[in-house]
Amino acid sequence: MRWTIKPKPSEEKINHLAKALNVEDFVATxxxxxxxxxxxxxxxxxxxxxxxLHDPYLMxxxxxxxxxxxxxxxxxxxxxxxxxxxxxxTTAVSLVSSYFRTYYPNVATYIPDRYDEGYGISxxxxxxxxxxxxxxxxxxxxxxxxxxxxDYAKERNIDFIICDHHRPGEFLPDAIAVxxxxxxxxxxxYDELCGCxxxxxxxxxxxxxxxxxxxxxIPYLDLVAAAIAADIVPMTGENRVLAYFGLQVIxxxxxxxxxxxxxxxxxxxxxxxxxxxxxxPRINAAGRIKHGNHAVELLTEFDFEQAQQFASEIESYNSxxxxxxxxxxxxxxxxxxxxxxxxxxxxxVFQEDWHKGVIGIVxxxxxxxxxxxxxxxxxxxxxxxxxxxxVKGFDVYNALEACSEHLEQFGGHMxxxxxxxxxxxxxxxxxxFEKEVEKTIHPDMLIPxxxxxxxxxFADITPKLxxxxxxxxxxxxxNMTPVFLTKNVKxxxxxxxxxxxEEHLKLFLKQPQSFDIxxxxxxxxxxxxxxxxxxxxxxxxxxxxxxxxxxxGKISLQLRLRDIK
Numbered sequence: 001m002r003w004t005i006k007p008k009p010s011e012e013k014i015n016h017l018a019k020a021l022n023v024e025d026f027v028a029t030x031x032x033x034x035x036x037x038x039x040x041x042x043x044x045x046x047x048x049x050x051x052x053l054h055d056p057y058l059m060x061x062x063x064x065x066x067x068x069x070x071x072x073x074x075x076x077x078x079x080x081x082x083x084x085x086x087x088x089x090t091t092a093v094s095l096v097s098s099y100f101r102t103y104y105p106n107v108a109t110y111i112p113d114r115y116d117e118g119y120g121i122s123x124x125x126x127x128x129x130x131x132x133x134x135x136x137x138x139x140x141x142x143x144x145x146x147x148x149x150x151d152y153a154k155e156r157n158i159d160f161i162i163c164d165h166h167r168p169g170e171f172l173p174d175a176i177a178v179x180x181x182x183x184x185x186x187x188x189x190y191d192e193l194c195g196c197x198x199x200x201x202x203x204x205x206x207x208x209x210x211x212x213x214x215x216x217x218i219p220y221l222d223l224v225a226a227a228i229a230a231d232i233v234p235m236t237g238e239n240r241v242l243a244y245f246g247l248q249v250i251x252x253x254x255x256x257x258x259x260x261x262x263x264x265x266x267x268x269x270x271x272x273x274x275x276x277x278x279x280x281p282r283i284n285a286a287g288r289i290k291h292g293n294h295a296v297e298l299l300t301e302f303d304f305e306q307a308q309q310f311a312s313e314i315e316s317y318n319s320x321x322x323x324x325x326x327x328x329x330x331x332x333x334x335x336x337x338x339x340x341x342x343x344x345x346x347x348x349v350f351q352e353d354w355h356k357g358v359i360g361i362v363x364x365x366x367x368x369x370x371x372x373x374x375x376x377x378x379x380x381x382x383x384x385x386x387x388x389x390x391v392k393g394f395d396v397y398n399a400l401e402a403c404s405e406h407l408e409q410f411g412g413h414m415x416x417x418x419x420x421x422x423x424x425x426x427x428x429x430x431x432x433f434e435k436e437v438e439k440t441i442h443p444d445m446l447i448p449x450x451x452x453x454x455x456x457x458f459a460d461i462t463p464k465l466x467x468x469x470x471x472x473x474x475x476x477x478x479n480m481t482p483v484f485l486t487k488n489v490k491x492x493x494x495x496x497x498x499x500x501x502e503e504h505l506k507l508f509l510k511q512p513q514s515f516d517i518x519x520x521x522x523x524x525x526x527x528x529x530x531x532x533x534x535x536x537x538x539x540x541x542x543x544x545x546x547x548x549x550x551x552x553g554k555i556s557l558q559l560r561l562r563d564i565k
Contacts, residue, residue: 001563002444003485003543005452006033013037026460027468030453030482035236046471048244050214056205060186065161065177066205072136073104080129082110083140084119084195085292087230087283091223092140092163092199094299099203099220103210108134109300111292115356118380119411119418121146130156138202139163141195144180145411147173163198165233166411167397190237196227197242221246222254223299228476229272230280232415235476243272243474250275257298260311267550272474282311285318288357325358329365332376336366345438345446346372348430350386352379360387360416367391371448373399373437375419377426383408384426388417393445394437402440403432450543450562453482458489458511458520466546466557481545483562486511488539492519495535497528504528505561509542521549524561533564540564 008014009032018028020039031037036045044052056062072079079100083093093109100107110129112122120142126149129137136159139146143162150160150173160175165182172178179198181191193201200220207217225246228239235243250258251269261282267274286294294317298310332349336342347366354362359376366374367389373396377386390396395414404410406429410419421429475481488511495507505527508519522544524530533540547560 001450002447003450003452003563003565005455005485009033017042023468026454026456027465030472033453034479045240048241050218050241050245052241053204053214053238054189056201056208059179059181059188059201060183061177061179062201062205065163065179065202066209068136068159068161068176069138069206070209076106077136078106078108078132078134079104080108080110080125080132080134080137081140082112082121082125082137082142083292084142085111085114085287085295086141087280087295088195088227089141090283090287090292090295091227091230091299092196094296095196095220095223096138096140096199096203097296098300099206099217108132109293109296111287111296113291114287115380118385118420121149123149123152126153126156126158129153129158134158136161140199141165143173143175144178144182145169145173145409147171149173150175161202163195163202165193165195165198166413190239192234192237192239194227194231194233194239196224196231197233197239200224200242218245218249219253219255222249222258225250225272226258226275226279226283229275229474230284232276232477234478235272235474236478239476240474240479243476247272247275247474250279255299255302256304256307257301257310259304260298260307261314263308264311264315268553269550272476281321282314282318285321286314288355289317289320289324321358321361324355325361325365328354328358328362328376332362332366333369336370342370344372344434345441346434347374348377348433349375350377350384350426354378356380356385359385360389360418363387363389372446373433373441375433380420382423383420384423385420386418388412388419390415391445392449394441399433399436399440402436403429406432450483451480452485452543455485455487458486458509461520461546461557466548469546483543483545485541485543487541488512489542490537490539491534493537494519495531497531498523499528502528502531505531505534507534507561509559512539520559521556522559522561523547523549524564527561527564530564 013032014025014028018025021042036042081093081097083089097107097109110125112125117124121139138161140163144164144166161177162175163179167182181188224242228243233239261279265278283295301307335349347370356378359378363374363376371391373390375386375388377384388396397412397414397417400410400417406425408420412418489509492508492510498504498506505524507522509522510519542564543562544559547558548555549558
């Protein structure tokens, strides 16, 4: 693990902001590191407002999308809301379909089967629309590369509106409207929305057309916040505003489906981390283990008792997902070890009976052991299908593009992608991918990095500082939880490993130069193997986040240890 201290911004910028906000230089430094340099930017950061959301009609093709939907409604056409089976897709489908149903009944939803149809728009889905007389399909979180599918639908007199946030290929599908801020010809001011975020912009435009205000759409923001958290998009701009207000909805008046999920856990107030680790995996589990339809049923159910029933089913899928994830990770690690592939620049593994629903999670797990771009393949019909995950700073999508001659199809982002290939191309692709990564990756990217915001002493951790840091939330990419370094600390003697396999570490830290501060309660998840560095009054350096611990309704300050040396 390498620690890198973020470069300190110029004194001029720090002083200017500290003066404008009447805060300490230290706080101003943290803000400037996040790209916040003026009073106005700081005001927008600390006081998110729904007024900061952009006009949805700034998005290319939004006017065409709204016009086609209004025409469909006036002519009583059947509309099919189609979306991917992950959190982003199922929340987007739930959002758009439930909005329509407040004033238009001829709407149905469709989530493709992960195993039978695979990712994105499917011919089977279009056939379903054709058989059931749907003349308009709104595709969410997918479709930007579905040129053949849109043409196939057109032959059957079915129109498409595509709402996607993935990178487009060379050509766009011939749809009525293609809403995707990543289009080269789209000048929308913010291009980091998730699929559910694009769905929200669509209903925002429709609402504007119906003389509704943004306040009328607040109840839908619990879904948007769940998608933003799960899809790990930057926590900046509109995403931060939508997540901020979405969390308020989750913690005050969530829809029955989300309330039922929260009901199963013993936590009063959820932050964005809870949404990532508690809500999102459960919504995802439906599509991973059974079918994404179960997630949409849960998220669009208005009867709480029925929602609780759906939530308990989803809880059992999530338990099954956890068991599969552990088993397959173990088998994949063994495969890397047995094939003596520890020294490679990539991890590429395959086993035909691995469950397609968890290979993305397994890829992330493998990175925890072998920190390098990782692909986990399984058999899907007569093809091989894989999920890719990457390491910080390395664009796995570009690497796949460079090897695309061996692939049938691929799509995704810088850090996560999916692909399929023919069985006979697997080994050719595996070697081509290894060579491409070796050629393009910087050696530093193969060593996990902890980016440290600043070095501080324990004496600097005041109630005022923790109050200000609370206002930095919600955290996420490009607005991560601040990480601090404190040197020459000791455990007060109460430290011990924790957990069934002693994999975690609990310490009470003090810093000799901050002698007036008592022991700082500290928890280090996954750091049990470093216990020896803390015994017998040894001094060490620690990097950590300032956190709150909620126990029996009481909230206390604790440090969440990231690493020690």
